[in-house]
Amino acid sequence: MNNDSTPPVSHFIRNIVVRDLESGKHDKIVTRFPPEPNGHLHIGHAKSICLNFGIAAEFGGTTNLRFDDTNPLKESEDFAQAIMNDVRWLGFKWSELRHASDYFQQLYDHAVYLVRNGRAYVDSQDAEQIRTSRGTLKEPGTDSPFRDRSVEENLVLFEKMKIGKFADGEHVLRARIDMASPNINLRDPVIYRIRKVPHHRTGDSWNIYPMYDWAHGISDAIEGVTHSLCTLEFEDHRPLYDWFLENIQTACHPQQIEFARGNLDFTVMSKRKLRQLVEEGHVAGWDDPRMPTIAGLRRRGYTARAIRAFWKQAGVAKSESIIPMGVLENAIRNDMNENAPRVMAVLDPIKVVLDNYPEGESEWLQAPSHPQKPEMGERSVPLSREIWIERGDFMEDPPRKFFRLRPGGEVRLRNAFIIKCTDIRKNAAGEVVEVHCEYDPQSRSGLPGAARKIKGTIHWVSAEHGVGAEIRLYDRLFNVATPLADKDRDYREFLNPDSLHTLTSAVVEPAVAQGKPGDFYQFERVGYFCVDQESKATGLPILNRTVSLRDSWAKLNR
RNA sequence: AGGGGUGUAGUUCAGUUGGUAGAACGCCUGGUUUUGAUCCAGGAAGUCGUGGGUUCGAGUCCUACCACCCCUGCCA
Numbered sequence: 001m002n003n004d005s006t007p008p009v010s011h012f013i014r015n016i017v018v019r020d021l022e023s024g025k026h027d028k029i030v031t032r033f034p035p036e037p038n039g040h041l042h043i044g045h046a047k048s049i050c051l052n053f054g055i056a057a058e059f060g061g062t063t064n065l066r067f068d069d070t071n072p073l074k075e076s077e078d079f080a081q082a083i084m085n086d087v088r089w090l091g092f093k094w095s096e097l098r099h100a101s102d103y104f105q106q107l108y109d110h111a112v113y114l115v116r117n118g119r120a121y122v123d124s125q126d127a128e129q130i131r132t133s134r135g136t137l138k139e140p141g142t143d144s145p146f147r148d149r150s151v152e153e154n155l156v157l158f159e160k161m162k163i164g165k166f167a168d169g170e171h172v173l174r175a176r177i178d179m180a181s182p183n184i185n186l187r188d189p190v191i192y193r194i195r196k197v198p199h200h201r202t203g204d205s206w207n208i209y210p211m212y213d214w215a216h217g218i219s220d221a222i223e224g225v226t227h228s229l230c231t232l233e234f235e236d237h238r239p240l241y242d243w244f245l246e247n248i249q250t251a252c253h254p255q256q257i258e259f260a261r262g263n264l265d266f267t268v269m270s271k272r273k274l275r276q277l278v279e280e281g282h283v284a285g286w287d288d289p290r291m292p293t294i295a296g297l298r299r300r301g302y303t304a305r306a307i308r309a310f311w312k313q314a315g316v317a318k319s320e321s322i323i324p325m326g327v328l329e330n331a332i333r334n335d336m337n338e339n340a341p342r343v344m345a346v347l348d349p350i351k352v353v354l355d356n357y358p359e360g361e362s363e364w365l366q367a368p369s370h371p372q373k374p375e376m377g378e379r380s381v382p383l384s385r386e387i388w389i390e391r392g393d394f395m396e397d398p399p400r401k402f403f404r405l406r407p408g409g410e411v412r413l414r415n416a417f418i419i420k421c422t423d424i425r426k427n428a429a430g431e432v433v434e435v436h437c438e439y440d441p442q443s444r445s446g447l448p449g450a451a452r453k454i455k456g457t458i459h460w461v462s463a464e465h466g467v468g469a470e471i472r473l474y475d476r477l478f479n480v481a482t483p484l485a486d487k488d489r490d491y492r493e494f495l496n497p498d499s500l501h502t503l504t505s506a507v508v509e510p511a512v513a514q515g516k517p518g519d520f521y522q523f524e525r526v527g528y529f530c531v532d533q534e535s536k537a538t539g540l541p542i543l544n545r546t547v548s549l550r551d552s553w554a555k556l557n558r
Numbered sequence: 559a560g561g562g563g564u565g566u567a568g569u570u571c572a573g574u575u576g577g578u579a580g581a582a583c584g585c586c587u588g589g590u591u592u593u594g595a596u597c598c599a600g601g602a603a604g605u606c607g608u609g610g611g612u613u614c615g616a617g618u619c620c621u622a623c624c625a626c627c628c629c630u631g632c633c634a
Contacts, residue, residue, distance in 0.1 A: 184630050
């Protein structure tokens with residue numbers, strides 16, 4: 001499935017699984033990943049996916065993908081397809097694809113059983129009445145006037161709800177538990193509501209749909225789930241989860257275990273807000289590379305391997321925490337450092353003329369694709385009399401410790417020759433527009449003359465051979481670490497206006513122009529970039545910056 | 559008559575039946591280097607939320623507090 005090499009990390013859920021295996025409570029682990037198909041998966045869901053699939057796989061168990069499709073008003077097949085695509089892309093294989101809607105008949109039958117036993121009743125109060133009679137956090141609720149309807153009447157009414165004799169909202173089916181429970185979830189929770197709308201899978205067959213609490217635990221039991229992992233906010237629901245399974249006829253009673261969601265700083269992670277960002281046009285779509293969605297991260301250049309490594313490193317616990325974005329970035333840097341072929345690209349070019357290089361000539365130099373991995377091969381890089389270098393790699397009047405090109409100074413061109421700055425040309429505004437150098441023909445990489453000690457090495461692209469490219473520089477979506485923390489201000493006020501910079505005058509070495517969408521590179525000394533899906537074989541190649549290289553020079557100057 | 563949770567280096571987390579507080583990332587120093595990257599070596603860094611108690615000994619057991627999070631959808 002995924003052969004991530006580091007040993008498993010201990011956490012409380014894994015400890016429970018180990019114990020249950022050792023004690024013989026279970027001899028096979030079964031988990032499930034239960035998304036609602038009402039939006040796209042994000043990095044937080046990936047935590048649950050890695051946990052559920054990872055823990056089962058580690059111990060030879062299985063994991064189902066089960067869509068929690070109990071609310072036809074919000075759900076769609078399009079979202080379901082996107083979710084399946086994302087789970088597969090993350091590197092996981094579900095044992096079986098299931099839907100809560102597959103179990104609608106069984107769920108209904110179990111509900112009838114509850115009614116027969118006097119443990120559920122049809123309530124004919126409206127939503128407002130149900131709400132007020134539920135009580136408050138500190139005061140008990142009061143019984144519905146319909147709470148003591150006879151079994152026979154309840155059976156008839158529930159049947160009529162099912163076959164569509166009533167309008168939406170006229171009745172609900174409620175579990176008959178305890179209106180005075182300190183746990184509000186136990187105050188006769190609604191388990192069925194009337195919704196006369198078609199369902200994306202069951203069509204018009206049903207006029208009533210089960211609520212989450214009713215559907216979820218029973219679906220788990222039907223699938224023989226051993227450990228039902230969910231997030232902290234469902235902790236209060238566990239007594240209800242258990243009550244339902246104890247009061248229906250089933251031999252299987254999965255254990256619900258709750259863990260903390262994974263939060264990242266400088267972003268938002270709720271489906272509602274992500275949807276809002278898309279619909280209001282703050283980003284280009286669910287797969288905008290600034291989005292924390294799986295689709296966004298993928299387009300940004302993140303690999304599934306890096307995402308898995310990230311969540312493994314973050315661990316699983318019950319305390320709420322916010323993980324610094326830098327940790328995620330570190331995960332993709334580690335992956336890219338291992339696997340990305342190196343190339344040269346100049347993002348903000350300034351021209352350098354090698355005055356002593358023969359006019360009209362050029363040569364192709366061999367350059368390794370990875371300095372520590374000769375097995376990754378090499379590519380040919382053309383050099384000619386005029387080249388582009390990064391504007392920031394030349395300074396007329398540099399500060400101390402500036403290792404790059406300066407008037408009269410020497411610098412090494414990566415994979416090529418040592419050059420010396422002999423002259424500069426300025427425009428009317430006094431800006432340097434051209435740098436003139438002499439190159440040392442004896443210093444070509446690989447020759448003995450290259451062995452001289454030179455402080456700085458810079459990247460470059462031949463002006464004659466370089467290919468223009470559009471480079472999209474992404475930064476964090478928000479300019480504050482916790483956009484939701486300020487109760488008085490809307491999180492959209494903290495959107496980072498500079499989260500996307502598009503460069504259209506960048507120049508890349510010819511090898512990059514051959515790249516296909518999804519291909520990735522390290523632009524040496526700059527960062528990791530991938531070819532965007534919009535990039536076409538003709539026209540400007542488009543590259544997304546996944547993440548910059550770590551930069552201790554920039555840090556030094558902060 | 560509220561209930562359910564969580565507090566251990568800067569951060570994210572480990573810490574088995576009580577026995578000298580650990581890892582990773584980040585940070586700082588040095589080294590290697592034709593990427594100011596990578597890599598290597600070393601270092602700083604914690605009154606284990608607070609106060610009591612039990613014990614020869616408490617991050618771990620008991621107790622009282624404090625802080626923060628979640629819960630009053632016919633959402634999941």
